[in-house]
Amino acid sequence: MAELVDAADSKSVALIRRVGSIPSPGTIQPMNFCSNCGSRVVLKVPEGDLLPRHVCEDCGTIHYLNPKIVVGSVPEYQGRILICKRGIEPRLGFWTIPAGFMENDETLEAGAAREAREEAQIDVAIGSLLLLANVTHARQVHVFFRARMLAPDFGVTHESLEVRLVTEQEIPWNDLAFPSTEFALRRFVEDRAAGVEHHHVAEMQRRFPGIGAASPPVRAE
Numbered sequence: 001m002a003e004l005v006d007a008a009d010s011k012s013v014a015l016i017r018r019v020g021s022i023p024s025p026g027t028i029q030p031m032n033f034c035s036n037c038g039s040r041v042v043l044k045v046p047e048g049d050l051l052p053r054h055v056c057e058d059c060g061t062i063h064y065l066n067p068k069i070v071v072g073s074v075p076e077y078q079g080r081i082l083i084c085k086r087g088i089e090p091r092l093g094f095w096t097i098p099a100g101f102m103e104n105d106e107t108l109e110a111g112a113a114r115e116a117r118e119e120a121q122i123d124v125a126i127g128s129l130l131l132l133a134n135v136t137h138a139r140q141v142h143v144f145f146r147a148r149m150l151a152p153d154f155g156v157t158h159e160s161l162e163v164r165l166v167t168e169q170e171i172p173w174n175d176l177a178f179p180s181t182e183f184a185l186r187r188f189v190e191d192r193a194a195g196v197e198h199h200h201v202a203e204m205q206r207r208f209p210g211i212g213a214a215s216p217p218v219r220a221e
């Protein structure tokens, strides 16, 4: 807070007080230097804005920090579901579905297919939208699709210790990596049993231990 007030001009402070939405220091991602010119940045509310941003007073760049999109899928082959045991932190050793950060210049569907290749060496046809999850505490939005594996071929990668095709009964519900993983898998099997393909929208709570730390932000989920 001291840093915020010190860095802000009086107008910004007045605006912050009026808006009444000062993020606690722990929720502001650290940034020291301007990536455009290398000068030190200050944390302040830019004119006309409502939230504090890292601002470079030398070159005028305002560094906006926004949520990241995680994209993935529930791949299926002849009724079995593909899951991966995470080979990287966070949640190393826990089970998940192929998913990761969306890249620039790709669509959601292309990102989901790419993650399936990267994490499980599988080729998939991306299907209907399964889940749109707000993961506000991790500053992420998760977008998961249903997917059909084109062949029963899969393998481990540097991101996955183990990859399995499992029946619904074999899903390790107690050893899943993230709340959104569980939510997606539960809706997937429920919908499949009902013969429907709904899309679900949900807010993920910080329910699993050791994940979702507000600062520094979780790199991969």
Ligand code: ZN
Binding pocket: 034, 035, 036, 037, 038, 039, 056, 057, 058, 059, 060, 061
């Ligand atoms: Zn600058």
